[in-house]
Amino acid sequence: MERFSQFRDKGSGIAPFLPIPTESAGFALPVHIFLYVCRVPLLIIFALSYFLVLQWLPIGIWGRKAGLWGILGIPGIWWIDLQVDGVKKGSLAKNSTKFPEAGSIITSSRASPIDPCYLAAIFDPIFAATYPHTKLVERISLFTAIYRSFTHPKLEPAYNARLVDLETLVKQNPDRIIVVFPECTTTNGRGILPLSPSLLTIPPRTKIFPFSLRYTAPDVTTPIPHCYFTFMWNLCSKPSHCIRIRVAEAIYNTSKPIPATKAATTTAVSSSYTTNYFDTLGSDNGVSSDADTLVSSGGEDQEASMTREERAFLDKIAEALARLGRVKRVGLGVKEKIDFIAMWATSRSRR
Template sequence: MEKYSQFRDRGSGVAPFFPVPRESSGVYLPFHIFLFIIRLPLLVGFAFTYFVIFSWLPVPAYIKKPALWVILGIPGIWWIDLQIDGVKRGSLAKHQDRLPQPSSIIASSFTSPIDCLYLAAIFDPIFTASYPNTRLVQQISLAQAIWRALTSPQSLPPRGARLVPLWKLMKENPDSLIVVLPECTTSNGRGILGLSPSILTTPPNAKIFPVNLRYSPADVTTPVPGTYISFLWDLCAKPTHCIRVRIAEAVQLSGVRSQQSLNDFPARVRDDDKYTDKEIGASFGSAETLTNDDLPRELNIEERKVLDRIADDLARLGRAKRVGLGVQEKVDFIKVWTKTRRIW
């Protein structure tokens, strides 16, 4: 394992890109094979119907959500253990303000395709893709978010992608909650990767809720891309799966100010009727065509504190460690891993 030592965090020794070892089926192997054979056609058929047909229909969220719960239920995801910082069990009804609401942001951990499926079934949010060196995000569909959890990480946005700051996306969708995946790529859940600065384009008074999802068994995480068959086996062959969902206290950017930050613009013109795309262009260039080189790479002290706070919350909620690794290290890891390992 010496050749993989560079992909372990030097401080904690955590290796966030290694797949979680699969639990042996032992004498239950015939039963697991039976479950896999029964569940796989149901899961694939129902998911295909939903994403290819049903998701495009103009139906309200209260109809789409049950369909997503069926997709979650087919492989045996029955138990959801939800805890919220500062809320005692059984008293959630009295603390609805501690739950993510429309016009707020979820900064979610990213370990499995199930992450986004669960968040869609609960919140019906807008999903975004973040990248390491830009503060802008790309709006993506639920299917694209799931696909990103199974494929190689992207350090740069696709050519022609529409990139916007979060505050503009929130202005365009005032009644929606927005999910940000600030780690930019999946890990095995044992470490929180370096966060993208995209979260810093949230409006100053909007609430950011760090949310961590953990799984038991943990082998449904997909840190290595291309493991479609093994993921489906781990998902469908086990009798049940548990999702442990932890939501931290909301974070706000009210005190963050930077002369070069995109946050300055919405802070100056909080009345939505007073800003236009022309003014955006005059201040920062076109928000939809900015490239990595057009955006500041340096973070000021307050911005760094915000990212550290969110990363610390994600690590605490997931009982994980923060690691000094990110997208580029994962790209390098995959190159080494695929030379000697078979991905299937």
């Protein structure tokens, strides 16, 4: 793998795009083959039944969650190790405010198609796809979130994509949790990529919960696109899998000023005889200006225009994800992964 040394992070030496090799089954190979042959047809039938029929029926949230837990249970994902910062084991019910609730946002690491499936089974959230050079996101379905774990990364959204900022998405769905994968692509779980600037549009009063999901064995990650057979073999041929979930305490977007309350604004405008006229100018223009800037900067590089507060906010979330996953941050992003995939495909075709 020395020919891929250019895709190792210079500071840490981590290669976040290399697939993790599968351990040899040895004498247990017949058992693995038996499990694979039994589970794959059942998993395909159950998944098709859910995405084509069940999710469209009026079965409610608990019905959808039960269907997703069935999908997770077939390949043997039984053991869930959950830890929340600042909460002792067994006391999560007494500290419900330290766990995502309606109106909050989850920023999760992204390494496997299991990530969105597990989060959907727990929270029934809305998924938003992020991109590295825009503050806008694209609302996607659970199936699309799973499928994109197998596809090539994208630097820009499709020309016909319906884009919106996270603040608007939160306001439109106050009773739902929103899940964002800010790394914009999958990794092998051994590093945290630079985060999307879309997180900068989160309202300052919205709770942001960094999530880290890691797997034992770790070979169910999909850093290489279209690795369907390899993923299915690693997932269905082993007796069981463990998901280790770590949740950080809520973080707030300190890069945006907290807006004045409606009451204060009303008072300032209504007292026309005692209020300086020039103090009220620009209150509406400021909002429209920010919105215009946000839309016009959809395809531009946001890195150079970030303020110190914005960089510090993104760094805080990235550090939380790295700490939770016990990994390091890397300087490689979506562009480097695209170059890596091109070299990987070329090297495989020469064999």
